Amino acid sequence: MKAWLLKDFGLENLQLDDVPTPVPSAGELLVKVGAVSLNYRDKAIVDGLYEPAMIPKPLIPVSDAAGTVVATGTGVSRFKVGDRVNSTLYSRWIDGAPGPNEPDYCFGAPLPGGLAEYMIIHEESAVRAPDSMSDVEASTLPIAALTAWFSLMEFGKLQPDQTVLLQGTGGVSIFAAQIAAALGARVIATSSRDENLAKIKLLGAHEGINYRQRPxxxxxxxxxxxxxxxxxxxxxxxxxxxxxxxxxTKAGGLIAQIGFLSGLQATLDVIPLLFRQTTIRGIAVGHRASFERMNVFLNQHGITPVIDQVYSFGEACQAYAHLARGPFGKVVIKVAE
Structure with missing residues (x-):
């Protein structure tokens, strides 16, 4: 099969090559990949910024994929050939609290990812792709949508009469605006671009703050x-x-710490944290059970992903470059024609 291989850090070292098509073992699905979507994690892996010691080389990158089951290993019962499925980032985190080593079993690093014609997903890791979405649309769900959902609903327990602030207009924040607005909550968004604030208001945000104009x-x-x-x-x-x-954040309020776009370290002023009695929780996407609950909500409320641009399989490097420029919504690579 054709697969993109990261042979060393740096986008110039992401190269299209021929590799053996994998064969599913017991409990595994062979998935013909329809589409993958890019996240900041994928860029950080290519750039060598994301736990470089745990990145095998060569690596088939990209965690977020949607496709069709074309073969199964022995004992598979949750899915059958012809079913459409999503990958999940954490291949072993099914429900409940995370284990201490969940990052060791992530698709797209250190496990092979979806930027290939076929990928292996264990049946317990896979999630049924929404019937209402194409592979291009469904590929945007595993990290961006689930991170937004897990932050708002599983951690935040957001209620219709509450207010949520979203930073930026990337994939996570746009999904969060759509979900929170569907719930009936008040949404405030920040961005450095007035045009992006106007766009996210159309998706459910009530107010916008340009942080360039208001540092x-x-x-x-x-x-x-x-x-x-x-x-x-x-x-x-x-x-x-x-x-x-x-x-x-209000006194006793909650912060879902999701990303590190402005830096991997923070010097935190402790007294304001204590006085405001703020809860800060690191959010590393979410588990399969939450993904399945999210899909029900998305379907009930008719929420569809916002996609900035779709690239062909041969244009993977151009897609990464687009991600680096800061898209409004998701960047997708269509693998299967």
């Missing part, structure tokens, strides 16, 4: 919330901006 965006949030702050904040930036996230 003190935390104060702008307080102005919009009568000085109280938001109930829940999804922080995709990381870095020292976490202090502003604390300031923008």
């Amino acid at each position: 003190d965006w935390d104060k702008a949030v307080l102005e919009l919330t009568d000085g109280k702050g938001v109930d829940l904040l999804l922080d995709v930036a990381g870095g020292n901006g976490l202090n502003q996230s604390v300031a923008a």
Whole structure:
């Protein structure tokens, strides 16, 4: 089969090659990949910024895939040939609290990912792809949508009368705006681009803050919330901006720490954290059971993914370059024609 292989760090070392088509073992599915979507994690892996010691080389990258089961190993009972499935990031996290070594079993690093014509997914890891979505649409769900859902619903327990702040207009934040708005919550979004704030308002956000124009965006949030702050904040930036996230969250509020776009380290001001009694939880996507609950919600509310651009299988490097520029929504690579 054809597969993209990361032979060393750097996008110039991501190369299309021929590799043996995998054969499913007991309990495994052979999936003909229809499409994959890119996340910041995928870029960080290629750039050598994401736990480089755990990245095997060569590696078939990209965790998020949707496709069709074309063969099964012995003992498979959850799926059959012809079923459409999604991968999950954590191949062994099915439900409940995460185990101590979940990152050791992630698709797209260290396990082979979906940027290939075929991939192996254990039947316990796979999730049935929504019938209402194409492979291109369904490929956007495993990280971006599930991270938004897990942050809002599993951790945040968001209620219709509450307010949530979303940073930026990437895949996670856009899904979060759609989900929170469908729930009936108030959504405040931040972005450096007015045009993106206008777009995310069309998807359900109620107010927008341009953080280039308002570097003190935390104060702008307080102005919009009568000085109280938001109930829940999804922080995709990381870095020292976490202090502003604390300031923008109400006393006793919640912060879902999702990303690290602004830095892998933060110098946290402890006194404001203590005085506001803020809860900060690291969110590393979510488990299979949550994915399945999310799909029911998405179907009930008619939520469809926002896709910035779809690239062909041969244009994987161009897709990564697009991701680096900062898309509005998801960047997808269509593998099967």
